[in-house]
Amino acid sequence: MAPFSLPAPAKLNLFLHINGRRQDGYHLLQTLFVLLDHGDTLDFQPADTLSLRCDNPALPVDDDNLVLRAARLLQQETGHTAGARLHLRKRLPAGGGVGGGSSDAATALWGLNLLWGLDLDVDTLARLGLSLGADVPVFVRGRNAWAEGVGERLQAVELPPLWFLVVDPGVSVSTARIFGDGELTRHTPAITLPASLGAATFEAFLKEGHNDCEAVARRLFPAVDKALDWLQSEAGNARMTGTGACCFAHFADQQDAHNALRHLPEYWTGFVARSTEISPLHEALATLRARQNSGPA
């Protein structure tokens, strides 16, 4: 098969409520995932052995990288022995709460499924993904979703189109550190997802929500605290995604989001992105499959 590239989009948790804790220490959550049109890219090339390169020298390219872990898991699961030459082009901040590592893993699962002709279905890939991390299944399925349980019970949702400004305060936040904090609120009452999320219901639903991890992240990471305050004064609806560090605000149109980005203090980075109905990964997979089916020109 000819070399190909696939996107690994970012996600935001529009809110994140912690409703309790399981016996094994894992937290029970309610969260609303939205997939963005901005993210990393993974290049795939057939090869006899497995190898990974990454343009960000701060990231490991051994079995600590979720891309290689996903690849080895697929080999174990299917007994497939061929390799692949993988190149990860990183745009998403690691430990940023935008799910970069999880999304890279989901893209690796789908891309290698195609490259190796494995023909595994979406449920199998989501099950394998969950063993790599709680956030991997939402990227495998590729739809905006309401998540419950420890994040594995997903219900696809249709959301009105939104523009976001995402601010990276430049710190990497460990998910385990936030969840291990003694002051984390773990008893937000469970809420019910409205039957449909039109523009007005959606705004009201968002206002009802919050991120329980924000207070801990603000305390442990002053840069997160400052970024949230800045976004709040700029846009009025600032929130943190996941367990941090990135913060975001949503805007009615692209222009307003870009205007806010222009005011961003130079010591932070940020990007403007749009919500997607279908993940850019799934759009790209559909194009690749159509090209394959139409055969050589």
Ligand SMILES: C[C@@](CO)(OP(=O)(O)O)[C@H](O)COP(=O)(O)OP(=O)(O)OC[C@H]1O[C@@H](n2ccc(N)nc2=O)[C@H](O)[C@@H]1O
């Ligand atoms: C809470 C979320 C929301 O999106 O935070 P972010 O990581 O995106 O910031 C995620 O579900 C995180 O998913 P993920 O990053 O895949 O976490 P995992 O690797 O599965 O877990 C890392 C550690 O976080 C803790 N953990 C994770 C998920 C959960 N529901 N309860 C937990 O207590 C556990 O200590 C676990 O060892």
Ligand SMILES: Nc1ncnc2c1ncn2[C@@H]1O[C@H](COP(=O)(O)OP(=O)(O)O)[C@@H](O)[C@H]1O
């Ligand atoms: N491909 C990858 N991209 C980013 N981080 C990775 C990757 N593989 C493993 N990691 C590790 O996973 C950690 C969390 O990564 P990431 O998914 O970006 O954070 P978050 O879950 O906060 O969005 C990083 O600190 C890094 O050590």
